[in-house]
Amino acid sequence: MSSSTSVRDDDAPDLVCQIDCVHGMVDALSCVRWKRHQDAVMELSEHGIVLSVEESGCLQGKVFLKRELFVEYDYGGDGRQRFGLSLGLFVDCLNIFSSPGHASAVEIRYPGPDMQLLLKSVGSPDACLYAEIRTRIPDTVSWDYHFEHDGNTPVTFTAKSAVLKETTDDLEWPGSSIQIRMQPDPPTVILKGEGHGDLQIEFPYYANTDLLIAFQCDHEVSYRYKYKFLRATTSNIPSTVMKENRRTKVSIGRGGMLKIQHLVSLARPGMPYFRNIGGGTEQTSRIAHIEFFVKPEEDDNDA
Amino acid sequence: MKFKAFFTDDGISLLDKRFLPAMDKVGRVCHVFFTPTHAMLLHNLLGATAAGPDGGGPQCVAQFAKDLLFREYNVSSRNGNQIAFSVEVALLHRALRSVLAVHAQPPAAGDATGAPAIQVKLVNKLPAGSRTATPFLTFETKGARAAVVQDVPISRPLSRSDIERLQAALDAAKDLPQTLVQVPDLPQLQSLVDRLKNVGDLLTVAVTQYGDLHLQVSTSLVTVGSEFRKLRVIGDRANAPVGDQNLTSSTRMDMAVERGEALSVQVNMKHLVKSLHCHLAKPDCTFYGIAPGGACLTVVFQYFIPGTRLADKSISFYCRLPVLDPGSN
Numbered sequence: 001m002s003s004s005t006s007v008r009d010d011d012a013p014d015l016v017c018q019i020d021c022v023h024g025m026v027d028a029l030s031c032v033r034w035k036r037h038q039d040a041v042m043e044l045s046e047h048g049i050v051l052s053v054e055e056s057g058c059l060q061g062k063v064f065l066k067r068e069l070f071v072e073y074d075y076g077g078d079g080r081q082r083f084g085l086s087l088g089l090f091v092d093c094l095n096i097f098s099s100p101g102h103a104s105a106v107e108i109r110y111p112g113p114d115m116q117l118l119l120k121s122v123g124s125p126d127a128c129l130y131a132e133i134r135t136r137i138p139d140t141v142s143w144d145y146h147f148e149h150d151g152n153t154p155v156t157f158t159a160k161s162a163v164l165k166e167t168t169d170d171l172e173w174p175g176s177s178i179q180i181r182m183q184p185d186p187p188t189v190i191l192k193g194e195g196h197g198d199l200q201i202e203f204p205y206y207a208n209t210d211l212l213i214a215f216q217c218d219h220e221v222s223y224r225y226k227y228k229f230l231r232a233t234t235s236n237i238p239s240t241v242m243k244e245n246r247r248t249k250v251s252i253g254r255g256g257m258l259k260i261q262h263l264v265s266l267a268r269p270g271m272p273y274f275r276n277i278g279g280g281t282e283q284t285s286r287i288a289h290i291e292f293f294v295k296p297e298e299d300d301n302d303a
Numbered sequence: 304m305k306f307k308a309f310f311t312d313d314g315i316s317l318l319d320k321r322f323l324p325a326m327d328k329v330g331r332v333c334h335v336f337f338t339p340t341h342a343m344l345l346h347n348l349l350g351a352t353a354a355g356p357d358g359g360g361p362q363c364v365a366q367f368a369k370d371l372l373f374r375e376y377n378v379s380s381r382n383g384n385q386i387a388f389s390v391e392v393a394l395l396h397r398a399l400r401s402v403l404a405v406h407a408q409p410p411a412a413g414d415a416t417g418a419p420a421i422q423v424k425l426v427n428k429l430p431a432g433s434r435t436a437t438p439f440l441t442f443e444t445k446g447a448r449a450a451v452v453q454d455v456p457i458s459r460p461l462s463r464s465d466i467e468r469l470q471a472a473l474d475a476a477k478d479l480p481q482t483l484v485q486v487p488d489l490p491q492l493q494s495l496v497d498r499l500k501n502v503g504d505l506l507t508v509a510v511t512q513y514g515d516l517h518l519q520v521s522t523s524l525v526t527v528g529s530e531f532r533k534l535r536v537i538g539d540r541a542n543a544p545v546g547d548q549n550l551t552s553s554t555r556m557d558m559a560v561e562r563g564e565a566l567s568v569q570v571n572m573k574h575l576v577k578s579l580h581c582h583l584a585k586p587d588c589t590f591y592g593i594a595p596g597g598a599c600l601t602v603v604f605q606y607f608i609p610g611t612r613l614a615d616k617s618i619s620f621y622c623r624l625p626v627l628d629p630g631s632n
Contacts, residue, residue: 089525096498096527116526126533129495130552132526 013109014077015044017070018122020105021286022098024266025065027238028288029091031264032061034232040087041138042117044110045080048073052143053087057295059229060145064289069266071105081110084138085117093131097121111135145293147253155182155221156251157189158214159203161262162242164250165234167191167201171227174199177297178230181222182252187215193227213247223256223296233260233292240265256296264288304380304460306337307424314372315421319403321584322365322620323396328580329363329622335395335440335457336387336469337378342367344392348472349465361574361624362599363581364476368617374420380460386425387461387469390440398442398453408446419445428454476623480592480601482512482566485535489582489589495529496579500572502527505627508575508600509567510593511559512536513543517552520572528552537590566593568626570600578602578622586620600624 019025032040032053043050048066067073097106097119109118112132121129149155171178174193181190187205189212192198205215234248244265251259266286322344326333329346336343346363369376380386402421421444427436439454461469486492495518499506502520507528509517514536519528530552541564547555559565582589586604593600604620607613 086524092501093525093527096495096502125548127529127531128552129529130527134524 012076013111013118014075014081015049015110016072016074016107017049017067018072018105018107019069019266020071021266022094022106024240024264024286024288026091026094026098027240028063028065028264028266028290029087029094030236030238031262031290032063032292033087033091033236034061036088038087039084040090041082041084042135043080043082044075044077046075051087054143055229055232057143058226059232059295060143060293061232062291062293064291065266066289069286069288072107082138083110083115083117083135085133085135089133090117093119093133096131097129145257145295147251147257147259147293150221150252150254151218153216153218154251155217155219155253156214156249157182157203157205157212157216158247158249159189159212160210161234161237161246161248163211164248165237165242168231168234170201171199172231173197176227177224178227179222179224180250180252180258181220182217183220184217187212187217189215195227214249221252221256223252223258225258225294225296229294233294237262238264258292258294258296260292260294262290264290304386305425306378306386307422308369308373308376308378309420309422311370311372311374314367315399315403317367317618318372319396319399323392323399325581325584326363326365327392327396328583329577330360331391331393332389333363333392334387334389334461334469336466337385339378339384340369342369342372342376343473345469345473348469348476361578361622362472362476363578363622364473364619365584366619371617373423382463382466385466385470387466388438388440389458390455394455395440398440398455401453402442402444402451405446405449405451406444408448425457426454476621478594479538479603480510480566480594481539482510483537483590483592483601483603484510484514484516484531485537486516486531486589486591487534489579489586493576493579493582496572496575499527499529500576504572505569506572506575507567507569508591508593509556509560509565510591511543511556511565512539512541513559513564514540515543515556515559515565516591517556517567519553519556526553530556538592566597568593568597568600570624570626574624575600578624581620581622584620594623597626599626 029051038053040051040053048064051063053061104121104123107120107122112118115135116132117135119131171191171193174195174197176195179192189203190200192200203211205212241262241264246263249261253259264287266288326344326346334345334348336345344365347360348362378384378386406421421442423440423442426439426441428439429436438457438459440457442453444451499518499520502525503522505520507519514532514534516531516534517528519526556565556567560567581604584604587607588605590603590605602622606615606618608615
């Protein structure tokens with residue numbers, strides 16, 4: 001027993017990191033959890049952790065947790081380490097650590113003795129909560145969500161996350177297929193649903209600055225997207241995003257690839273500062289970046 | 304067969320505020336068992352084997368010295384002056400609350416006498432529309448403006464053989480585990496188990512002689528556990544091996560079991576959740592232990608004599624959870 005233990009101790013894990021706000025991490029990961037059972041790929045590197053989920057070759061969600069978000073981040077692996085795991089299990093396990101009134105830090109390690117992802121509460125020597133999540137070898141098929149701007153000027157707009165979520169929810173009624181059109185003159189974003197009926201929602205840039213905070217478009221573009229994929233991009237935006245009045249950036253790239261970027265706070269409530277691996281920073285700058293890529297429906301390109 | 308008594312103020316308060324809410328959460332129907340010296344509320348005692356409780360649910364025993372609950376306590380029967388019957392806990396509690404409400408009515412002006420006591424007795428009554436008499440547990444009291452009689456329907460009293468089985472199960476349950484560890488915060492444990500129950504249905508519980516309590520749920524995809532260390536130990540104890548703090552919780556527990564300094568059993572998560580509802584009875588201390596040979600997981604709740612740190616021996620309250628894999632040890 002002791003010899004096996006000493007062997008294990010000698011094998012330093014590739015990643016040992018510590019996060020002090022599990023709740024924020026749960027929020028960020030839940031953002032890309034659009035169904036209960038969902039496989040994810042985790043990529044570890046010296047820069048941080050990226051978690052990706054994909055569906056039907058049409059929708060990809062990514063959570064970027066950069067190393068500065070962690071209280072400790074020690075990566076000793078070669079290059080980038082990738083492994084698959086169940087996103088639902090990961091989120092459920094993290095939730096176990098975020099009991100109300102017990103805000104202990106959580107250490108994340110990879111790999112465990114059987115290539116598990118290990119979670120452990122730290123801070124109390126006499127009470128410890130731990131989880132070992134089985135991982136799997138990820139699919140080698142690469143996901144093709146290459147995004148590049150179409151032309152010299154990026155086609156993009158920024159809206160309040162709450163407004164975008166409400167709009168997407170409203171478009172459920174016509175359902176099926178949603179057309180997103182952006183036109184430079186007058187600068188407007190139009191979302192139109194056609195299915196059981198027609199519903200068109202317009203965001204005129206000059207009419208109401210509360211709706212569109214930024215707008216950039218030098219030529220008209222129009223693509224159609226499946227409603228269920230669009231809905232997945234906003235359905236699990238955490239309540240902190242609404243409370244903090246955060247913004248979401250939407251870009252349409254070459255071939256109609258839609259990119260939606262949310263910002264989710266990992267700040268620990270009630271603590272203005274925290275000391276991270278870089279020596280310290282303000283809580284307000286602790287932001288996880290969430291990105292979604294949605295492919296347009298084929299043969300419906302009006303551009 | 305006769306039973307008649309008057310509740311003490313402390314006794315009725317204990318039942319109303321602590322034990323009946325807890326017993327109701329553990330199961331809908333419980334046995335009430337009166338002996339010449341004790342009154343008991345019991346869950347899942349019948350059907351148990353001599354080795355331990357069956358798989359039907361956690362056994363739960365709340366035993367009170369007769370003088371704690373009652374005065375003028377009279378019980379007589381051909382079964383050694385023992386009477387047992389089953390009753391729906393919620394009905395019993397509702398009747399008790401009703402008589403307490405009337406009992407609490409302030410006396411009228413000039414009425415020098417104190418409030419009359421609450422009487423409880425066993426009666427056979429002929430319900431309306433029925434030709435056969437049915438047994439009831441009847442509560443009676445008088446308030447300043449009203450009097451109340453509450454009849455709680457009960458089962459037919461248990462036969463002599465059933466009472467003997469009940470007594471045998473109680474005797475078998477009296478053996479305490481060799482090592483008991485004190486859980487510091489029962490609501491916190493309940494909160495943890497509430498979260499663990501979403502992971503899986505089987506819970507592995509281990510208790511070491513060093514004062515560690517280990518709970519673990521494992522499925523093919525995930526293992527989640529919690530370890531509480533350096534808890535107060537009652538009974539057999541040992542010193543924790545030096546340097547084991549660097550090991551993982553699971554390894555530490557496996558090594559302790561191998562050394563014979565810990566026992567580990569698997570229990571149904573639902574049973575543990577039910578037993579944790581016993582914290583509604585507001586015990587002063589809670590201990591966890593595993594019966595010799597891993598026969599069952601025992602949870603012992605202890606009460607102090609009010610104003611002291613001395614154990615109140617007039618109350619005995621414990622649960623025994625059936626184990627699902629008794630051969631693993």
